[in-house]
Amino acid sequence: MRHFKSFVIAVAVTMGLAAPALAQLRVTVVGEEYVPMRIAVPDFDASGNGAEEIARQLSDVLRNDLASSAVFELVDKAAFIERDLSFDMAPRYPDWQVAGVAAQALVVGNVVINPANNNMTVQFRLYNVFGQSQQFARQYTVVTPLNWRRLAHRVADDIFSQLTGDGGYFDSRVVFVSKTPGEDMVRGRLAIMDQDGANAEFLLSGFTSVINPRFSPTDQRILYGAYVPDPKYPGATLLRTYLYDIENGRQEVLAEGPNSMDYSARFSPDGRSIALSRAVGGNSDIYVIELARRTQRRLTNDAAIDTSPSFSPDGKMLVFVSDRGLGPQLYIMREDGAQMNCPKGGRDTTCRITFDSGRFTDPVWSPRGDWIAFSRQGDGKFSIGVIRTDGSGMRILTDGYQDESPTWSPNGRVIAFERTASRGAGPKLWSIDLTGRNLRRMATPRDATNPTWGPLLKVDAAQQ
Structure with a gap:
């Protein structure tokens, strides 16, 4: 069996494009039932040796986590209009609001592998599409890209918690x-x-x-x-x-x-x-x-x-x-x-x-x-x-x-x-x-x- 080794995840919660003081986007709960929220998750950007394949796999696991809950309805990637997203720039909100897309939440992220020490950094931003604001951002840094699947689950838990108010369960x-x-x-x-x-x-x-x-x-x-x-x-x-x-x-x-x-x-x-x-x-x-x-x-x-x-x-x-x-x-x-x-x-x-x-x-x-x-x-x-x-x-x-x-x-x-x-x-x-x-x-x-x-x-x- 595999053994478990300790590693440090450096976490940075605040990144640029800070959101103004607006009401946070939340999944609607009726009685005990959720009204599913439409969420769009494009593939994360990538930088560094091997980062592109890891970014693709990480994005797939993230989408599968969110889709596996009763909370979210994933927007089909084929329906995306804006395809030149940049992590450092706000999205074109109207492109995510139009019929056929109608995303309520949008996740934009990137994966960076440091050539000097092989550390991997994963950053993401969660946007309130109709509020036209960034709701949450976080950055994780780990000592090896081998931990990409764990980070995908961590990101999914962060998004789940932000949009429902409940704790996550994907990194378990x-x-x-x-x-x-x-x-x-x-x-x-x-x-x-x-x-x-x-x-x-x-x-x-x-x-x-x-x-x-x-x-x-x-x-x-x-x-x-x-x-x-x-x-x-x-x-x-x-x-x-x-x-x-x-x-x-x-x-x-x-x-x-x-x-x-x-x-x-x-x-x-x-x-x-x-x-x-x-x-x-x-x-x-x-x-x-x-x-x-x-x-x-x-x-x-x-x-x-x-x-x-x-x-x-x-x-x-x-x-x-x-x-x-x-x-x-x-x-x-x-x-x-x-x-x-x-x-x-x-x-x-x-x-x-x-x-x-x-x-x-x-x-x-x-x-x-x-x-x-x-x-x-x-x-x-x-x-x-x-x-x-x-x-x-x-x-x-x-x-x-x-x-x-x-x-x-x-x-x-x-x-x-x-x-x-x-x-x-x-x-x-x-x-x-x-x-x-x-x-x-x-x-x-x-x-x-x-x-x-x-x-x-x-x-x-x-x-x-």
């Missing part, structure tokens, strides 16, 4: 379980890729039966389960939960209790603790483990099966699945186990938030805190849906044969999930916007399950 990665078509269901290898499917690779050797990876929301660590030989019983296997650091390759087994099995682990928002399910004597309850000291707390103590915990982004609440209501439904509770006012009335240490004939699994709290995503089995199919944290506003977003294992993008706008299209078909990864629009296949080299979306990469780290 997805871990998943890679499967060979036709092989045993429990067999699969841990793999990682950029969110757009680029740079896919395996993470571990020697582990071929991996399940349920979960990314840390703060760094490049993951939790995962693996079926390994049972040292007590030759020929048998047991399920272990591992903590793995992608950057340095270090991994360790999490605490195992005698005669128990830990599974479905997730990080707390600060990455310092995990919540997991522990099965003892055929019954599963929710535990929290503080990673530094390995202290453990039991949160539920019920004869029902309690599993699949997920923290709220402030770390004060958890959602989990329990069959204490005669079938798996979603419940919430405080992280400290104290009593709380339940959304449907009354006080209890756990509060049910779904009251549905379906069977609920895989809950995961949005990074924004407003929604909980889940998989629902009912009417002969599995679907991905979302629900408000008080149990209101449930919406089913997908309608597939078997959709499961949802995971949120870092900004809480997009959900990736696993889809099996029909009986006998291999599982693939897909994504959908929170609005229920923009269903897209996520490219993977082979069949894939159990996606988990990582945080935005640090500005001072890049792939080499």
Whole structure:
């Protein structure tokens, strides 16, 4: 696998052609839905040895990032009228306003490779076309042109943030379980890729039966389960939960209790603790483990099966699945186990938030805190849906044969999930916007399950 080396991105936010004090251009949000904004992205200019090809590739990745969201509608390059754009001069705004182009936003940039030290600088300007003003400009400098793809994602995140007010998600990665078509269901290898499917690779050797990876929301660590030989019983296997650091390759087994099995682990928002399910004597309850000291707390103590915990982004609440209501439904509770006012009335240490004939699994709290995503089995199919944290506003977003294992993008706008299209078909990864629009296949080299979306990469780290 590739290792991750630090490099410095020098950032200059202010460049010439500063915008006057005008209202900023923003994507219109109606309810939970975006009204797509038309945006034009011509190929960046280039200067220096090899810069022209990098500028073309960078521009393609930038356009693909923006087009992959539900937020933007890319203007076809064939419709452009002004083709002699200069980074140092304002565009001819009327050429971008005419019918057939009708761009609301315009991105102009360049790529410069310094012949003296091979440093690469990427500059771009974001223009408000109808306001006839520059809205934003930024410059990145890196020590090698090999980092051009990372910079394309960074630029896309900057544009997304400027035009929506939300954080970006393009400069991030997805871990998943890679499967060979036709092989045993429990067999699969841990793999990682950029969110757009680029740079896919395996993470571990020697582990071929991996399940349920979960990314840390703060760094490049993951939790995962693996079926390994049972040292007590030759020929048998047991399920272990591992903590793995992608950057340095270090991994360790999490605490195992005698005669128990830990599974479905997730990080707390600060990455310092995990919540997991522990099965003892055929019954599963929710535990929290503080990673530094390995202290453990039991949160539920019920004869029902309690599993699949997920923290709220402030770390004060958890959602989990329990069959204490005669079938798996979603419940919430405080992280400290104290009593709380339940959304449907009354006080209890756990509060049910779904009251549905379906069977609920895989809950995961949005990074924004407003929604909980889940998989629902009912009417002969599995679907991905979302629900408000008080149990209101449930919406089913997908309608597939078997959709499961949802995971949120870092900004809480997009959900990736696993889809099996029909009986006998291999599982693939897909994504959908929170609005229920923009269903897209996520490219993977082979069949894939159990996606988990990582945080935005640090500005001072890049792939080499």
